[in-house]
Amino acid sequence: MVSFWWRPLGIVLGLAVLSLLLSGQFGTGSGWKLFVGGLGLYLFYHLRQLQRMAQWLARPERSPVTSDGVWGDVLYRLDKLLRLRQGAQQKAAADLEQMLEATRNLPDGVVILDESNRIQWLNLAAERFLGVSQERDLGQFIPYLVRQGRFVEWLNREDYAQTLAMDSPVSREKHLSLQLVPLPRLQKMLLARDVTDLARVDAMRRDFVANVSHELRTPITVIVGFLEAFDDMPDPSPAEFRKHIPLMREQSDRIRRLVDDLLTLARLESEPETKDETVDIPALARRLASEAEAMSQGRHRVTLNLESQSRLIGNSQELYSALANLVSNAVRYTPAGGHISLAWSATENGGMGFKVSDTGEGIEPQHIPRLTERFYRVDRGRSRASGGTGLGLAIVKHVLQRHQSKLRVESTVGKGSTFTAVFPAERVIPGKRPDEQAIGE
Ligand SMILES: Nc1ncnc2c1ncn2[C@@H]1O[C@H](COP(=O)(O)OP(=O)(O)O)[C@@H](O)[C@H]1O
Ligand SMILES: [Mg+2]
Numbered sequence: 384m385v386s387f388w389w390r391p392l393g394i395v396l397g398l399a400v401l402s403l404l405l406s407g408q409f410g411t412g413s414g415w416k417l418f419v420g421g422l423g424l425y426l427f428y429h430l431r432q433l434q435r436m437a438q439w440l441a442r443p444e445r446s447p448v449t450s451d452g453v454w455g456d457v458l459y460r461l462d463k464l465l466r467l468r469q470g471a472q473q474k475a476a477a478d479l480e481q482m483l484e485a486t487r488n489l490p491d492g493v494v495i496l497d498e499s500n501r502i503q504w505l506n507l508a509a510e511r512f513l514g515v516s517q518e519r520d521l522g523q524f525i526p527y528l529v530r531q532g533r534f535v536e537w538l539n540r541e542d543y544a545q546t547l548a549m550d551s552p553v554s555r556e557k558h559l560s561l562q563l564v565p566l567p568r569l570q571k572m573l574l575a576r577d578v579t580d581l582a583r584v585d586a587m588r589r590d591f592v593a594n595v596s597h598e599l600r601t602p603i604t605v606i607v608g609f610l611e612a613f614d615d616m617p618d619p620s621p622a623e624f625r626k627h628i629p630l631m632r633e634q635s636d637r638i639r640r641l642v643d644d645l646l647t648l649a650r651l652e653s654e655p656e657t658k659d660e661t662v663d664i665p666a667l668a669r670r671l672a673s674e675a676e677a678m679s680q681g682r683h684r685v686t687l688n689l690e691s692q693s694r695l696i697g698n699s700q701e702l703y704s705a706l707a708n709l710v711s712n713a714v715r716y717t718p719a720g721g722h723i724s725l726a727w728s729a730t731e732n733g734g735m736g737f738k739v740s741d742t743g744e745g746i747e748p749q750h751i752p753r754l755t756e757r758f759y760r761v762d763r764g765r766s767r768a769s770g771g772t773g774l775g776l777a778i779v780k781h782v783l784q785r786h787q788s789k790l791r792v793e794s795t796v797g798k799g800s801t802f803t804a805v806f807p808a809e810r811v812i813p814g815k816r817p818d819e820q821a822i823g824e
Contacts, residue, residue, distance in 0.1 A: 390452055390453065391453065394425060395422070395425070398417075398418060398421040398422065398425075399418060401417065401421075402414040402415065402417045402418035402421070405417050429454075432450055432454040435448045435450070436448065436454070436457070436458060436461075439458075440461075443462075443465050447459075447461075447462040486506055487506045487507055488506070488507060489506055489508060490508055490577075491508055491574055491575065491576050491577075492505075492506065492508040492509035492510075492511070492512040492513060492559075492573075492574065492575030492576075493505065493506045493508070493509055493572060493573070493574060493575075494506075494509045494513070494515065494525065494572070494573040494575075495566070495570060495571075495572055495573075496525060496570060496571050496572075496573060497569070497570055498568075498569035498570065499524070500524055500525050500526060500538060501522055501523065501524055501525070502515065502520050502521055502522065502523055502524075502525055502528075503521070503570065504517075504521075505517055505520075508575070508577075509573075509575060511553065512551050512553065512557065512559055512575045512577060513528075513529055513551070513552060513553070513559075513575055514528070514529070514551075514552045514553040515528050515529070525538070525573070526538060526539075529552050530552075531549060531552065533547065533549060534547065534549060534561070537561070538563070538573075541563065541571075542563075543562075543563050543564065543565055546560050546561060546562045547560070547561040547562075548560050548561075548578070549561065551577075556579065557577060557579050558577070558578050558579045558581075558582040559575050559576065559577060559578065560575075560576045560578045561573065561574065561575050561576075562574045562576075591757060591758075594757065594758040594773075595641075595645065598641055598758070598772070598773070599638060599641065601634075602634035602635070602637045602638050603634075603638065605630065605631070605634045606631050606634050606635065609627050609630075609631055636770070637767075637770070637772075640770065640772050641772045641774075644772045644774040644775070644778060645774070647704060647774075647778055648757075648774060648777065648778060648781065651701070651778070651781045651782065651785065652781075656785070657697060657698040657701060657785045657786065658698055659696050659697060659698065660696075660697070660698065660699060661694055661695075661696060661812060662694060662695045662696070662697050662698070662699040662702055663694050664693070664694055664695050664702075664727055664735075664737065665689050665691075665692055665694075665727060665814075667699070667702065667703060667706065668687055668689060668706075668725055668727050668737070669687065670703075671703075671706055671707060671710050671725060672685055672686075672687040672725055674707065674710065675710050675711075675713070675714055675723055675725070678710075678711060678714045678715075679714050679723070682719035682720070682721075683714060683717060683719070683720070683721050683722065683723050684721075684722045684723070685722075685723050685724075685725075686722070686723075686724045686725070687724070687725045687726075688724065688725070688726040688727070688728070689726075689727050690726065690727060690728035690729070691727055691728060691729055691735065691814060692814030693727075693729075693735055693811050693812060693813050693814040694811075694812045694814060695735070695786075695806055695810050695811060695812065696809075696810045696811075696812065697786045697806075697810060698782075698785075698786075701782045701785065701786075702782065702786070704778060704782065705778060705779045705782035705783060705804065706737055706739075706804065708775040708776065708778060708779050709737075709739040709779060709802045709804070710723075710725065710739055711775070712739075712771075712775060712776075712802070713739050713740070713741040713743065713800075713802070714741075715769040715770070715771065716741065716743045716744055716765075716769075716800075717741040717742060717743030717744070717799070718743065718744070721741060721742040721743055721799070722741070722742045723739070723740070723741050723742075724738075724739075724740045724741075725737075725738070725739055726738040726740070730803075730805055732807075732808055733808030733811065734805055734806055734807050734808050734811065735805075735806045735811050736791075736803045736804065736805050736806070737803065737804045737806075738801060738802075738803045739801070739802045739803075740799065740800070740801040740802075741799045741800055741801075742798065742799040743799050743800060744796070744797070744799075745794045745795050745796040745797055745798055745799055745800055746761055746792070746794040746796070746800055747761070747796055748794075751792050751794065754776050754792065755776045755777055755779065755780035755790065756777065757773065757774055757777045758773040758774065759773065759776075760773045776790070779802075779804070783804055786806060786810060787807050787809070787810065788804060788805055788806045788807060788810070789804075789805045790802065790803070790804060790805075791803040791805055
């Protein structure tokens with residue numbers, strides 16, 4: 384900084400003193416000549432430096448010219464400033480590129496539109512959801528590409544608070560939720576979100592509520608019908624009332640069973656994991672076999688084949704509820720005289736299977752994949768007549784899933800069905816085969 388002012392001033396003053404001395408010695412003319420000549424040279428030096436600087440500034444990416452004195456100082460500062468700015472610019476460009484890259488791969492579709500709805504930029508999800516293409520459609524009017532009337536009308540309304548729900552122009556299976564976001568310079572951002580899964584869950588929830596209401600309405604109507612009839616009787620006799628109790632009880636049982644199953648499902652859904660313990664499946668199987676006999680009331684032959692004494696790691700209550708459902712189905716869907724057999728045996732890869740076979744009516748193949756859906760029944764009337772809720776196999780599937788296990792269904796119409804709960808090796812606590820047990824053990 385010091386050299387900045389004092390050095391040029393010193394040079395000019397020195398020149399002036401030298402000229403004065405010279406004019407004293409050789410006359411004023413020589414003094415002036417020296418002064419003007421010296422100033423001229425000094426000016427030429429500065430102009431030359433200025434020119435070099437101008438040349439460098441035209442292409443500052445080259446290494447800067449070196450100089451001393453005032454110019455050295457100026458050039459050093461200028462160079463530092465330029466490099467600082469260059470660094471900031473490079474960082475801003477890298478940040479922008481990173482942002483664009485992230486937006487390009489966003490799971491939501493993003494399209495930037497100008498004030499007349501021409502496409503400025505779009506990301507990969509937008510290509511997939513809206514069928515527009517970064518390569519082909521830049522600069523195109525989006526209403527010409529996404530032609531659904533509702534979309535065009537919504538876009539023109541420019542109501543930033545209102546979303547639009549529509550099917551994807553690419554596939555009617557895909558449901559989208561669109562939103563507009565204002566951007567600077569009259570541009571706007573069109574956001575497209577894939578809400579297919581949400582829509583599916585919503586539809587399932589609606590179906591479920593409709594099904595539950597429908598299932599409950601019939602028994603409630605029956606009971607209310609009787610109550611109203613009695614209420615209308617001027618002098619109802621106890622005998623008259625008693626006559627209808629069995630039917631009312633049957634309908635109340637139906638409601639209770641439905642509510643019980645709904646609660647079981649709700650509990651399974653609300654508790655993310657099973658509380659594991661050791662479950663003595665052979666003991667559980669004996670209990671289920673005697674329950675099957677009780678349910679059958681002598682109409683079927685019930686057999687139990689315990690090929691293994693292995694136990695399971697799992698939740699005994701949940702497993703009881705699942706396996707009891709399989710057993711009660713076998714009893715209910717097998718005509719009198721049939722045979723129901725339960726078996727506990729090893730499956731492939733060290734797993735175990737709980738098998739419930741019947742010689743019942745069997746199930747046509749097209750129904751099998753849907754049996755575990757809530758309220759799905761092959762024969763609604765038959766299921767109801769035998770006290771079914773249509774939720775049993777949904778509970779079975781849920782319980783088995785929580786035990787990393789699977790339900791296997793094999794069936795032949797007219798011959799019978801076999802439902803097997805297949806448990807993975809990780810849940811098996813191996814036990815001896817019964818014939819390996821020492822007597823008296
Ligand atoms: N052992 C079986 N034999 C024949 N059909 C069966 C058997 N088990 C289940 N099904 C069929 O699967 C449907 C769904 O079973 P489930 O979910 O337990 O409901 P439900 O309460 O009707 O028994 C039943 O309505 C029935 O049509
Ligand atoms: Mg059932």
